[in-house]
Amino acid sequence: MDIKLIFEISREGRKGHVLPKLDIKQKSINELISTTYLRNSSADLPQVPENEIMRHYVNLSVLNHNVDKSFYPLGSCTMKYNPKINEQLSALSGFTQLHPGQPEETSQGALQLMYELQQSLLEITGFSAITLQPSAGAQGELVGLLLVKKYHESKNRKRTIILVPDSAHGTNPASARLAGFTIRTIPSGLDGTVDLIKLKESLTEDVAGIMLTNPSTLGIFEHQIAEIREMMDSIDALMYMDGANMNALFGIVRPGDMGFDVIHLNLHKSFSTPHGGGGPGSGPVAVNNKLKSFLPVPIVTKTGDNYSLDYSLNETIGKVSGYFGNFALMVRAYVYIRMIGKDGFRKIAEHSIVNANYIKSGLKDTYELGFDSNTMHEFVLSAEKQKMRGAKALDIAKRLLDFGIHPPTVYFPLIVKEAMMIEPTETESKEMLDRFIEVMKEIDTDIDKNLQKILDAPHTTPVGRLDEVGAARNLDINYFLKKS
Amino acid sequence: MAYLSNSELDFNEMLSAIGVNNFNELIKNIPEKIRFNDSFDIPEAESEFGVSKIFGKLAEKNENYVSFLGGGVYDHYSPAIINAIISRSEFYTSYTPYQPEVSQGNLQLMYEFQSLVSELTQMDVTNASMYEAGSALAEAILLSVSYSKRKKVLISAQVNPNYKRVVETYIENTEIDLVEIPKKNGITDVDILNDLIDESVGTIVIQHPNYFGFLESMENIAKLREDKKRLLIQIYDPISLGLLKTPGEFGADIAIAEGQSLGIPQNFGGPFVGLFSTTQQLVRMIPGRLSGVTKDVNGKRGFVLTLQTREQHIRREKATSNICTNSGLMALIAGIYLATLGKTGIKEVAELCLQKAHYLAEALTGIEGVKLVSSLPYFKEFTLELPIETDILMNRARENKIFAGLKIDQNKILIAVTEKRTKEEMDNLIKLFKTVILQ
Numbered sequence: 006m007d008i009k010l011i012f013e014i015s016r017e018g019r020k021g022h023v024l025p026k027l028d029i030k031q032k033s034i035n036e037l038i039s040t041t042y043l044r045n046s047s048a049d050l051p052q053v054p055e056n057e058i059m060r061h062y063v064n065l066s067v068l069n070h071n072v073d074k075s076f077y078p079l080g081s082c083t084m085k086y087n088p089k090i091n092e093q094l095s096a097l098s099g100f101t102q103l104h105p106g107q108p109e110e111t112s113q114g115a116l117q118l119m120y121e122l123q124q125s126l127l128e129i130t131g132f133s134a135i136t137l138q139p140s141a142g143a144q145g146e147l148v149g150l151l152l153v154k155k156y157h158e159s160k161n162r163k164r165t166i167i168l169v170p171d172s173a174h175g176t177n178p179a180s181a182r183l184a185g186f187t188i189r190t191i192p193s194g195l196d197g198t199v200d201l202i203k204l205k206e207s208l209t210e211d212v213a214g215i216m217l218t219n220p221s222t223l224g225i226f227e228h229q230i231a232e233i234r235e236m237m238d239s240i241d242a243l244m245y246m247d248g249a250n251m252n253a254l255f256g257i258v259r260p261g262d263m264g265f266d267v268i269h270l271n272l273h274k275s276f277s278t279p280h281g282g283g284g285p286g287s288g289p290v291a292v293n294n295k296l297k298s299f300l301p302v303p304i305v306t307k308t309g310d311n312y313s314l315d316y317s318l319n320e321t322i323g324k325v326s327g328y329f330g331n332f333a334l335m336v337r338a339y340v341y342i343r344m345i346g347k348d349g350f351r352k353i354a355e356h357s358i359v360n361a362n363y364i365k366s367g368l369k370d371t372y373e374l375g376f377d378s379n380t381m382h383e384f385v386l387s388a389e390k391q392k393m394r395g396a397k398a399l400d401i402a403k404r405l406l407d408f409g410i411h412p413p414t415v416y417f418p419l420i421v422k423e424a425m426m427i428e429p430t431e432t433e434s435k436e437m438l439d440r441f442i443e444v445m446k447e448i449d450t451d452i453d454k455n456l457q458k459i460l461d462a463p464h465t466t467p468v469g470r471l472d473e474v475g476a477a478r479n480l481d482i483n484y485f486l487k488k489s
Numbered sequence: 490m491a492y493l494s495n496s497e498l499d500f501n502e503m504l505s506a507i508g509v510n511n512f513n514e515l516i517k518n519i520p521e522k523i524r525f526n527d528s529f530d531i532p533e534a535e536s537e538f539g540v541s542k543i544f545g546k547l548a549e550k551n552e553n554y555v556s557f558l559g560g561g562v563y564d565h566y567s568p569a570i571i572n573a574i575i576s577r578s579e580f581y582t583s584y585t586p587y588q589p590e591v592s593q594g595n596l597q598l599m600y601e602f603q604s605l606v607s608e609l610t611q612m613d614v615t616n617a618s619m620y621e622a623g624s625a626l627a628e629a630i631l632l633s634v635s636y637s638k639r640k641k642v643l644i645s646a647q648v649n650p651n652y653k654r655v656v657e658t659y660i661e662n663t664e665i666d667l668v669e670i671p672k673k674n675g676i677t678d679v680d681i682l683n684d685l686i687d688e689s690v691g692t693i694v695i696q697h698p699n700y701f702g703f704l705e706s707m708e709n710i711a712k713l714r715e716d717k718k719r720l721l722i723q724i725y726d727p728i729s730l731g732l733l734k735t736p737g738e739f740g741a742d743i744a745i746a747e748g749q750s751l752g753i754p755q756n757f758g759g760p761f762v763g764l765f766s767t768t769q770q771l772v773r774m775i776p777g778r779l780s781g782v783t784k785d786v787n788g789k790r791g792f793v794l795t796l797q798t799r800e801q802h803i804r805r806e807k808a809t810s811n812i813c814t815n816s817g818l819m820a821l822i823a824g825i826y827l828a829t830l831g832k833t834g835i836k837e838v839a840e841l842c843l844q845k846a847h848y849l850a851e852a853l854t855g856i857e858g859v860k861l862v863s864s865l866p867y868f869k870e871f872t873l874e875l876p877i878e879t880d881i882l883m884n885r886a887r888e889n890k891i892f893a894g895l896k897i898d899q900n901k902i903l904i905a906v907t908e909k910r911t912k913e914e915m916d917n918l919i920k921l922f923k924t925v926i927l928q
Contacts, residue, residue, distance in 0.1 A: 007789065007790050008593075008597065010597070010600075010601060010604075011601050011828050012601075012604065015831075019831075020831065020833065020834070021568075021570075021828065021829040021830065021831050021834065022568050022570075022829045022830055022831070022834050024566075024830075024834060024837045024838055024841060024908060025566075025841070025908060025909075027840075027841060027844055027845075028911055028912040029844065029845065029848045029912050029915075030848075031844060032844065032847070034732070034840065034843070037843055037844070037847050037866070038704075038732075038843065038866045038868075039866065041708075041734075042704055042733055042734060042866060043732055043733060043734060044611075044730065044732065044733060044734045044735050044738065045734070045738065047832055047833075047835075047836060048608050048609045048611075048730065048731075048735075048832065048835060049608055049832060050605065050608065050609070050827055050828070050830070050831045050832045050834075050835055051827075051828045051831050051832070052831045052832050052833070053828060053831065055570055055829065058570060058825070058828055058829055059570060059573065059574070061828075062574045062577075062598075062825065063574075063577070065593070065594035065597055065598060066574075066577050066579035066580055066594050067579060067594065068591070068592070068593040068594035068597075069579045069580065069583045069591065069592055069593070069594040069595055070583060070588070070591035070592065071578050071579050071580075071582040071583040072578070072582040072583075073578035073579075073582045074578070074579070077584065079584060079587075082584060084584060085492075086492055087581070087582050088491070088492060090537045090540060090541070092576070092581075093541075094540070094541060094544040094545075094548075096572075097544065097545065097548040098548070098553060099547070099548025099549055099550075099551045099553065100548050100551070100756070100757065101754035101755065101756055102553045102564075102754065102755055103551055103553070103755060103756070103757040104556060104558040104562055104564070104755050104757075104892065105562055105755070105757050105758030106558050106560055106562070106895045107552070107554075107556075107558060107892055108883075108887065110887075111551065111552035111554070111887070111892075112551050112552075112757065113550045113551065114546070114547040114548055114549065114550030114551040115547070115551050115757050117547060117550065118544075118547050124531075125531045128529050128530050128531055129529060129531070131525070140620035140621065140624065140759065140760070140816070141620060141812070141813065141814040141815070142813065142814060143801070143811045143812055143813045143814065144620065144624065144811075144812075146811065147659075147811060151658065151661070151662070154662060175800075175801040175802035175803070175804075175805050175808075175813075176801050176802075176811050176813050178801075178805040178806035179801035179804070179805060179806055179808040179810070179811035180811040181806065182806040182807075182808075182811075183659075183810070183811050184662055185661075185662025185663065188805075188806045226516070226518050226519050228518045228519065228520055230520075230523065231520065231522070231523065256525060256528075256529065257516060257519065257524060257525060258519055258523055258524050258525050259525050262523055262525060263523050264523075273814065277492075279581045279582050279818075280581075280582070280583065280584045280585070280814070280817075281580070281581050281583075281816075281817045281818030281819075281821075282580055282581070282583045282584070282585070282586070282592075282595040282817040282818060282821065283584065283585040283586065283595070283617070283778065283814060283815055283817030284585075284618070284620075284760075284814040284815040284816045284817045284818065284819075285620070285759070285760035285762075285814070285815075285816045285817070285818060285819055286814040287760075301658070322658055322661070323654055323655070323657050323658035323661070324623070324651070324654040324655050324658055325623075325624060325655055325658055325659070326620065326621060326623055326624065326655065326758075326759065327561060327621055327622060327623040327649070327651040327652060327655065327747070327758065327759075327761075328562075328651065328757070328758025328759060329757065329758045329759070330758070330759055331756075331759040331760040332756050332757040332758055332759050332760075333754070333756045333757075333759065333760055334759075334760060336544070340540055340544060342531065343532060343534075343535045343540050343543065344491050344492075344534060344535055344537070344540055345490065345491070345492075345534060346490070346531070346532060346533045346534025346535065347528050347529045347530070347531045347532065347533055347534070348490075348528060348529075348533070348534065349490045349491075349534050350529060352490055352493060353492075353493070355500075355512055356493050356494075356495060356500065358512075358515055358516065359495075359500060359503050359504060359507070359512065359515070360495075360503075362503075362507045362515055363503045363506060363507055365507075366506060366507045366508065367506075378518075379515065379516075379517065379518050381515075381516070402588070403590070406588065406590055406591055411588060411591065412588060414587075417802075431492070431493055431494070432492055432493070432494050433494055434494035434495055434499075435494075435495055435499045435502070435503060437494075461786075463590050463591075466590040466591055467590070467591075467593050468589075468590055468593055468785040468789055468791040469590070469785040469786040469787055469789070470590065470785060470786050471589050471590070471783050471784070471785050471791045471792075471793045472783045472784050472785070472786075472793075473783065473793050473795070475783050475784065476781040476782065476783035476793045476795040477781070477795050477796055480772070480781055480795065480796070481781055481782040482600065482603055482614055482772075482779050482780065482781045482782075482795065483603055483604045483607040483608075483613065483614050483615065484600070484601070484604035484608075485604055485607060485608045486607065486613055486614070486769075
């Protein structure tokens with residue numbers, strides 16, 4: 006049965022909430038504000054009692070797949086478990102009720118928390134300065150690239166090109182363009198890492214820098230990173246790291262030590278803050294000394310026991326968010342850091358790498374590997390063989406839904422045909438991984454036995470395959486527009 | 490340690506199954522010389538109990554006083570149902586709905602959110618959310634310039650300075666020419682705006698009610714669009730639309746707001762949600778996600794992400810924006826808030842704010858030397874000129890556990906009044922003003 010829209014259960018005269026009574030003498034509205042300023046008719050918002058609203062949302066909630074329900078191996082999304090203590094502590098009223106404009110003397114606890122989070126993230130990544138302001142990874146990318154731009158401008162030179170490998174996240178080229186750069190794509194070599202010869206050919210005097218994900222979206226560690234650094238140094242170009250895959254590196258190698266100049270982190274990936282059905286995220290950007298003076302303002306600083314917001318960086322790129330970034334997510338990430346502690350991070354990387362390799366070894370004889378290289382916390386399978394037998398990556402993905410498992414990221418990275426990108430994370434047990442391997446094998450076997458069942462999948466979800474073309478053609482994105 | 494699902498025993502079994510002797514074989518392609526062979530200089534792992542103590546202390550170091558702070562972030566009441574709903578794992582531990590068959594809950598709620606905000610603003614369409622108002626405004630300007638193909642953008646001096654700062658960062662590497670329209674009597678000077686307009690102007694940005702609380706001459710400004718080549722971007726306060734004329738009624742092309750007022754905690758500045766609405770004409774250039782109605786193979790109603798060819802994961806550098814992760818859970822809060830307050834509640838909350846703000850402003854301006862910086866109407870917020878230094882007043886208020894408002898300059902203060910402020914709290918502030926000013 007369809008779940009009705011909130012508008013469809015509305016009835017005139019019903020009420021969902023009672024507001025406080027006015028405790029001062031009421032004046033007529035016209036006396037306070039001329040009618041020319043007032044809207045002509047009320048917004049036709051729903052009229053639903055609280056009980057019905059609650060049921061509406063609860064009934065809708067159970068239609069969602071989520072980490073707390075089952076496996077969510079979406080490659081490059083790091084869908085790890087979100088610890089409940091994060092939620093509990095970020096809800097303390099001493100955090101939630103703070104206004105960003107209240108005097109610093111009255112928000113010392115929040116500033117201390119931000120400062121300590123800054124210090125921890127710098128230690129974990131090996132950089133020297135950081136901003137917590139960006140609201141998501143993509144905004145972190147924009148900040149990082151604006152810093153690169155500013156660096157070259159401060160040296161009075163015009164650099165217009167950003168090199169981006171063909172395996173990069175889609176946000177990378179979009180962010181580079183937003184920062185005013187032109188994108189030059191670098192093809193991957195046979196082992197899935199950057200092709201150094203092609204890189205060298207691309208290295209013209211107008212190159213500002215390179216954006217790399219290391220490990221790449223194929224899960225492969227860019228082992229020639231020192232050589233790339235040397236090539237970039239030869240023209241004083243900078244190295245940007247997309248930190249989406251930080252989970253694989255904790256305690257093993259630090260991006261700052263690897264030679265990167267700037268990184269963005271996703272607190273909603275590696276640092277366990279929940280993804281909220283598509284956000285909010287948090288995308289801090291850490292840099293080395295070359296870029297320190299260009300960071301967005303304010304930065305949280307400490308003098309003695311006093312914490313303050315420092316707006317004094319005079320070469321700053323400015324601000325990318327109205328205030329200081331997504332503070333409530335910083336609380337969660339810092340709770341996580343304190344729970345994991347100094348020795349725990351390496352364990353996270355180790356377990357995430359072993360979990361991914363365990364699935365890979367279980368499936369590599371059934372599905373083709375995108376690239377046959379050592380992989381870290383994620384890897385890419387190709388369903389090319391399965392496609393030839395009748396079931397595409399998309400069909401396999403849809404069939405997985407019937408087993409209560411969220412499919413891997415499909416058709417990405419673009420350089421692998423029929424790609425299925427799998428990232429289990431460290432918070433999945435061996436039994437869950439075994440179950441996934443078993444289901445993936447069963448689907449493969451079923452291609453020859455019962456292909457139609459796969460092509461018609463999913464069968465057990467709240468709805469079947471949806472008409473995406475029809476949705477774009479007969480656009481209905483506003484209930485009220487349709488009505489009028 | 491916490492959150493690993495496998496034991497060391499499992500770990501070793503898995504290494505054998507993979508066919509390696511030890512973990513290091515799995516990472517042998519990481520060059521030795523760049524490895525980190527130290528331990529992090531961060532504290533040892535804590536227990537939940539231990540961490541609760543630490544964070545409890547940090548939270549206690551912050552002060553929550555009676556607040557008249559506003560300027561874009563407000564102390565409105567958030568109904569209990571909101572927390573009950575957003576605490577459900579099904580909402581907060583799900584991801585972007587890339588597999589619609591198992592994301593119908595989120596997709597339907599995105600559609601409802603888009604519809605609720607569109608109805609509130611009387612705009613044609615609304616996206617599934619932006620991060621917050623500042624970057625939403627920046628993206629609106631980028632959209633407008635790309636649509637109008639005119640580089641000059643006129644922005645009112647009375648727009649929130651924090652948003653302006655974000656806009657400046659976003660447009661730094663474009664050819665956009667941002668020109669400020671000066672103020673007169675606390676609002677945008679329409680005469681000067683009129684003089685500034687020429688063929689090169691493609692965008693006008695106005696905040697109404699403006700940052701200082703006062704109501705703009707929106708109708709006069711809307712006339713200056715003259716033709717469809719020039720777009721009007723209005724920044725609004727969603728609570729104000731319980732009473733005030735809407736961006737849609739003014740004929741705004743893009744309407745932007747900070748959605749924090751709609752039940753989202755102040756959270757020291759984030760996460761919030763940027764509300765982004767446009768006319769039908771601009772829908773194919775709108776940034777971010779959109780949920781649309783469709784049917785499944787059996788003809789049943791369902792929802793999918795639609796018009797995705799605008800987005801970065803398909804279009805890469807040709808995308809209309811780089812936004813990917815947005816502010817889904819905060820949009821969910823805003824949607825629940827609008828559904829819960831409903832048709833009458835949104836009017837009531839707006840009227841409570843209006844009445845109380847006027848009660849307070851009238852009492853304060855009765856004190857000698859205190860006056861409103863404009864003679865024009867205001868909604869829930871207003872700026873006062875003081876006969877003493879703002880800091881002196883604010884410090885005395887703080888000693889009395891009151892945040893009196895935001896400092897505008899050395900003798901001006903911006904005061905916001907929500908439905909949560911009681912007569913007693915306002916009377917205390919009035920008393921304090923009298924004591925400090927008349928002493």
